[in-house]
Amino acid sequence: MESRPRLIVTNSLIFALTALVAVVSVPWYGLAVGFKAASWVWCVIFLFANGMSITGGYHRLWSHRAYDAHWSVRLMYMIFGTMAIQNSILVWASNHRVHHRFVDDVDKDPYASTRGFWFSHIGWMLREYPSGKTDLVNVKDLEKDPIVRFQHRHYVKLVLLTNFGLPILVGWMIGDILGTFILAGVLRLVLSHHFTFFINSLAHMWGSRPYTDENSARDNPVLALFTHGEGYHNFHHIFAHDYRNGIRWYQWDPTKWMVAIFASVGLAKNLKRTPDFQIQRSLLAMQFRRAEARLESLANRPHLPAKVGELRARVTAEYDAFVAMVSEWARVKDQWYAEKKLAIHRRLAEIEHELRMQRKRVRLLQASLASAVA
Numbered sequence: 001m002e003s004r005p006r007l008i009v010t011n012s013l014i015f016a017l018t019a020l021v022a023v024v025s026v027p028w029y030g031l032a033v034g035f036k037a038a039s040w041v042w043c044v045i046f047l048f049a050n051g052m053s054i055t056g057g058y059h060r061l062w063s064h065r066a067y068d069a070h071w072s073v074r075l076m077y078m079i080f081g082t083m084a085i086q087n088s089i090l091v092w093a094s095n096h097r098v099h100h101r102f103v104d105d106v107d108k109d110p111y112a113s114t115r116g117f118w119f120s121h122i123g124w125m126l127r128e129y130p131s132g133k134t135d136l137v138n139v140k141d142l143e144k145d146p147i148v149r150f151q152h153r154h155y156v157k158l159v160l161l162t163n164f165g166l167p168i169l170v171g172w173m174i175g176d177i178l179g180t181f182i183l184a185g186v187l188r189l190v191l192s193h194h195f196t197f198f199i200n201s202l203a204h205m206w207g208s209r210p211y212t213d214e215n216s217a218r219d220n221p222v223l224a225l226f227t228h229g230e231g232y233h234n235f236h237h238i239f240a241h242d243y244r245n246g247i248r249w250y251q252w253d254p255t256k257w258m259v260a261i262f263a264s265v266g267l268a269k270n271l272k273r274t275p276d277f278q279i280q281r282s283l284l285a286m287q288f289r290r291a292e293a294r295l296e297s298l299a300n301r302p303h304l305p306a307k308v309g310e311l312r313a314r315v316t317a318e319y320d321a322f323v324a325m326v327s328e329w330a331r332v333k334d335q336w337y338a339e340k341k342l343a344i345h346r347r348l349a350e351i352e353h354e355l356r357m358q359r360k361r362v363r364l365l366q367a368s369l370a371s372a373v374a
Contacts, residue, residue: 021182026187043184054196055228057069059096063097085163088148089142110129110131195226195227198227199227207219207223211239211282221252231246
């Protein structure tokens with residue numbers, strides 16, 4: 001019988017003890033002494049700073065190079081990202097890049113959701129699984145950043161300084177060291193951990209897949225509320241180098257807004273955005289796949305042959321138009337790169353608009369298919 005991988009004692013103790021202290025001390029101290037309102041405020045402030053530093057820094061800046069940031073912004077990300085205790089930037093980014101390269105592969109994805117909720121949420125960090133072995137060869141580009149190198153070299157010291165020093169300092173300032181440490185130190189850390197871990201677990205199990213169904217990543221607006229916009233995970237897995245996750249104005253993505261604000265004041269630049277055409281193409285491709293699946297389900301119903309034939313003809317016509325537009329867009333794009341003419345740019349915009357209109361038509365087709373199935 002194959003033996004289980006060796007337990008990682010340090011990680012296991014951190015997760016178990018912080019959770020135990022939070023569960024016991026928060027109600028005990030709240031009932032016996034009572035927390036100051038300022039302690040709760042600082043808990044929220046540190047929790048927000050940790051989350052935004054992981055999403056804006058560890059994830060979108062360093063792991064995916066979705067934009068460039070001023071040293072002051074990178075320093076802030078490093079400090080509060082360290083406070084979140086999710087390993088150094090180098091190790092975190094290395095694991096995450098492997099995850100994107102081998103997503104859902106049970107042998108290579110460090111936190112593959114295909115191995116179950118517990119494994120992808122926290123289990124992968126508790127034992128020395130072969131899939132979780134870190135090889136920093138894929139983050140050589142990040143080693144050029146002196147802030148990243150400094151953090152990796154002094155990671156343990158920085159973890160202790162930020163997780164003990166900052167809550168105790170704030171507690172001393174407001175006159176409640178223990179209460180503030182319990183909330184802004186321990187409870188904040190536990191919440192920060194599991195909010196981030198939900199992206200590895202729930203965001204690959206719960207939600208919709210509007211852009212691609214070739215991996216398990218889901219879009220989930222509920223998770224986005226707790227993860228600073230990271231819940232739009234299906235979009236992220238197909239367009240990983242976009243600095244946005246929620247691309248619609250109404251989608252909750254404070255990390256995107258923060259990066260845009262930094263850019264507006266000169267603290268960030270080279271923000272990468274996926275061309276609208278590529279987004280529309282992915283959405284339409286998924287709509288066609290779902291339409292085909294519904295047509296297959298209707299084909300076995302003997303009382304609907306005429307209607308099925310009519311709907312299939314409409315879907316086929318729309319798909320042919322879609323393929324033609326994609327080819328036209330590629331041809332015009334190549335011409336635009338070569339000539340940079342305004343008229344060509346306008347034609348690209350027209351094709352993108354035509355795709356958006358086609359999405360509306362296909363959506364109506366899907367409604368017709370759904371009613372036929374019903």
